[in-house]
Amino acid sequence: MARLKGFERLTNVDEALSTFFKALKPKRLGFESVSVEEALGHVAAEDIVAPDDLPPVDRSAVDGYAVRSEDTSEASQFKPKKLRLIHRGAVGRGQAMRIWTGNPLPRSATAVIMLEHARQLKEGSIEVITAVTPGENVSRKGEDIKKGEVAVQSGTRLQPHHLGFVVALGITNINVVRKPKVALLSTGNELVEFGRKPKTDQVVNSNRFVIAGLCRESGAEPLYLGIAKDNEDEIGKRIIDGLEKADVVITTGGTSVGAADLVPIVVSKLSGPGVMVHGVAMRPGMPTALGILKGKPIFILSGNPVAAIIGFEAFARPTIQKLLGVEDEPRPVMRAKLTKRVAGALGRRVYLRVKAFEKAGDFLAEPVRTRGSGLYSTMTKANGFVIIPEDREGLDEGETVTVHLFGPLAK
């Protein structure tokens, strides 16, 4: 694609993503086997099937006495039923056997009396003060899951209870989707590395921490390639290096239409298909470019941190999710009333930063700023985004909007 001087045409956000996905055809990455101890937050690469019934046998769910339920009928505090204690074998008529949580139910027993619903008498028998129905206080064989059923579906992001389930089924290793590796390249003559004192015409490279953090949060593994000067050869070499080491390349800086904005040019020269989209009808993030090199996605994000974050959210996060094979994992959203009118930008999707809070039972969203894509404070003062659609001149005071939360509710 030829470079668009001054972005004569901006691509709509949805169209940009669908064009990009049509060309990239992002597929789930391969899998690796990890121990359950390491599996939290990974994504199951296949259905995890129960190798056996769970529980494998009928088990007592409580500490108490295994009985035949019919022997307890009409038992009460005032009319206790007496049962003879036995210690092994099948539970016969009028008999009871001490049982602990998790123990297999003895033969012929059909229910369990909880310990506190029985009184032990001296002569080797008990008094039952409540009736139980068949199956009461029993975990039935296969009640949690039956052999061959799916315990955890392929594509599930593994949470604590999934791991517990898998372990309870006797499974110790899980095939999980390999974490996408994301190579990060920062470009710009003005940048210096973190920890070095910048001169007045220099800027500390802070974007790498932002993008690396976003990658980690979305389940990818960032790999930092360093800072490239605004030089075609240097940028090109680093990108090729990144493509060899990683599944995704993200660059920040050098995406506008200034003379130093070399990354899209370099990508177009490297190999096909190169840059698919350059210039998106969004604010911030307008100079975002999306490319494909050697079948791998490359996201060319703004050097302005807030624009880079929005570019990541709009394009890189959904791509990482495809590579992980997770279905839609949106940020949490809430509905809130806008505290004041804000202007949009007809034809562009505006990502308005807002501070959402609760007041007297109402949820309110206070606009922080629509401009200032270079200002971190527009993010740190906010806890969510509101999207102003392309076809709206603005949003009204008191209008109910959807807030995409990235932080806890404000006070």
Next chain:
Amino acid sequence: MARLKGFERLTNVDEALSTFFKALKPKRLGFESVSVEEALGHVAAEDIVAPDDLPPVDRSAVDGYAVRSEDTSEASQFKPKKLRLIHRGAVGRGQAMRIWTGNPLPRSATAVIMLEHARQLKEGSIEVITAVTPGENVSRKGEDIKKGEVAVQSGTRLQPHHLGFVVALGITNINVVRKPKVALLSTGNELVEFGRKPKTDQVVNSNRFVIAGLCRESGAEPLYLGIAKDNEDEIGKRIIDGLEKADVVITTGGTSVGAADLVPIVVSKLSGPGVMVHGVAMRPGMPTALGILKGKPIFILSGNPVAAIIGFEAFARPTIQKLLGVEDEPRPVMRAKLTKRVAGALGRRVYLRVKAFEKAGDFLAEPVRTRGSGLYSTMTKANGFVIIPEDREGLDEGETVTVHLFGPLAK
């Protein structure tokens, strides 16, 4: 506190937590300094103050030409204004100087013309085709933050944009709250360790993975103490070991009122004040106990995994948040309509597991099960909880409820 045989009195959930907090007085733990590279997800232990203005000087926000804004007034495509290019010094009347993103604004310049709004002419001058106002395309000194202002507030869970902000301010290390260490003890004669084939009267210890995962998700560091047999001495020794190594102790199993339910007895014998609450008016999780030993909290949770999860959510998570000094970090919630009537349990708070999903623009919550606290499948088939209050006999079909989500929306 004396042990309550059969839980003659159950404590209300809210009362249990407030009684416990009144006695424990949980305070934020001490801090440690970590590199920004390691700080994601940690909690800032103090306000992070800007050591300087950011930007430290007026800077160009774009690639273009520094100008005096008045020299561009009424410039347009049809009536361009010609300015003479200079290469150093102050920008005089009728002059312009090439400038890159991030460069300090030259003396006497008041705005920047974007590159694409100017045409370079051969004879060392440019034609400007748009007017700029004073300050346009300039990042003002201190515009993002002023020296001495708070960039990140104490108690903030550090997200990617916070790290970027801190780095942009030249800060490389952050004082963060030390992660609470949580010692986990599993109790029960029936338990065998993960990876070992259980006999029919044995159960694999899966709870440790569940509780360890919940600890990690809430920002704590789990430390596994192993399995203790149902033996007072053994349980006591392990708990003392846990108190020495960790800030919090969590046990699972042995909290009901059966003869093998030793943990609350052991805790009461160890030292004061011991068990503060034993038996909570909740389902599942009724046998939960809360104790304090050597000033540290101990959570005695059910051996049934779902009951253990609910006990953790109700009591351990809020305590860990206090130790981290983070304000309320609730799980995301949504409002949904219940697809069918469910029974509650008057006097008890019921944590109903539901599957929340969207259908034709409506959000619906389908009850999975209110019982079965030992069944993992009641968690894995659900993605959220609905709380049935103590004073409700049940919830009605079609009633709008609040779902506390722990997983993505179902299909």
